[in-house]
Amino acid sequence: MPDDPDSGQYKRDFITWAMSQAQALRAMRGVTLNREERSTDLLRAIDWDHLAAEIEGLAHRQRQDLAHGLGVVVEHLVRLEFSPAWEPRADWIATLRAERDRAAAILRQSPSLRPEVAAMMQTGNDEAVSVAADWLERQGATAEAMEARMRRFGTGYHPDQVLGAWIPIPSAG
Numbered sequence: 001m002p003d004d005p006d007s008g009q010y011k012r013d014f015i016t017w018a019m020s021q022a023q024a025l026r027a028m029r030g031v032t033l034n035r036e037e038r039s040t041d042l043l044r045a046i047d048w049d050h051l052a053a054e055i056e057g058l059a060h061r062q063r064q065d066l067a068h069g070l071g072v073v074v075e076h077l078v079r080l081e082f083s084p085a086w087e088p089r090a091d092w093i094a095t096l097r098a099e100r101d102r103a104a105a106i107l108r109q110s111p112s113l114r115p116e117v118a119a120m121m122q123t124g125n126d127e128a129v130s131v132a133a134d135w136l137e138r139q140g141a142t143a144e145a146m147e148a149r150m151r152r153f154g155t156g157y158h159p160d161q162v163l164g165a166w167i168p169i170p171s172a173g
Helices: 007-012 014-034 039-045 048-082 089-109 111-138 142-152 159-163
Strands: none
Touching: 007 014, 014 039, 014 048, 048 089, 048 111, 048 142, 048 159, 089 111, 089 159, 111 142, 111 159
């Protein structure tokens, strides 16, 4: 292993860089556990700045995935609640369940994200409502789109409604 990590490798070939960093970390763990003297050379082989940035990036991507999934759930809840169309409901419910399952898996993997759910929903709710209302308008359901915006814009749904098993009953229109 080189004395100085090739951080240029990070830019040239992320996979090769990641694999070499993983190898260095594993080797360092072995050296540390066995109290070998090679630890200084191995520590120099680790690209600390990029490694730390990538680890932070993984956490950021998990947050983004969760926020996106919550938005998809809200969009489909709006469709289910306000659309007069019956034919696509089964597909919407399937999407709703898949996204809820995905969100639940992320929250099981990273329970520290759970307190962030309400803020994520508050941030993304209006966009998801707008996307669903725009879809309703394109389907010719203008009155329903207006009702969705009036009733859900700025208020959205409760986190228990988004993450739980709740499926809205269509509004009487």
